[in-house]
Amino acid sequence: MKVSIDEFQAYLADRYGGWANEQGLFMKLVEEIGEVAEVINKRAGNKPSDENDLQEQLGTELVDMMHYIVAIAAINNIDLTDIMIEKDKRASVKYHHEINLESFLSERKRDKV
Numbered sequence: 453m454k455v456s457i458d459e460f461q462a463y464l465a466d467r468y469g470g471w472a473n474e475q476g477l478f479m480k481l482v483e484e485i486g487e488v489a490e491v492i493n494k495r496a497g498n499k500p501s502d503e504n505d506l507q508e509q510l511g512t513e514l515v516d517m518m519h520y521i522v523a524i525a526a527i528n529n530i531d532l533t534d535i536m537i538e539k540d541k542r543a544s545v546k547y548h549h550e551i552n553l554e555s556f557l558s559e560r561k562r563d564k565v
């Protein structure tokens with residue numbers, strides 16, 4: 453099953469809308485960033501680990517980060533997809549990328565037909 457950012461954002465708006473505040477969600481995000489850092493340190497051997505699947509754990513912690521990033525956008529009615537495309541467009545001009553996200557997605561859709 454695939455989940456789009458729009459769908460994830462709608463789900464989190466439903467979950468957090470009307471009661472959660474961005475300060476609380478941001479503090480949770482910072483906690484999750486620390487958990488990602490811990491896994492990365494373990495993978496690099498900078499921190500002892502008794503866990504055997506650090507790859508799976510990294511995925512889990514990255515999803516935890518995404519959860520709070522998207523939740524903050526959701527409760528503020530920020531359309532992450534629109535901003536992602538527009539910001540990537542500006543960055544691709546600034547950094548002289550050969551292709552931007554919007555063009556990449558259009559080409560993929562064309563290739564699938």
Ligand SMILES: [Mg+2]
Nearest residue numbers: 484487513516
């Ligand atoms: Mg976590």
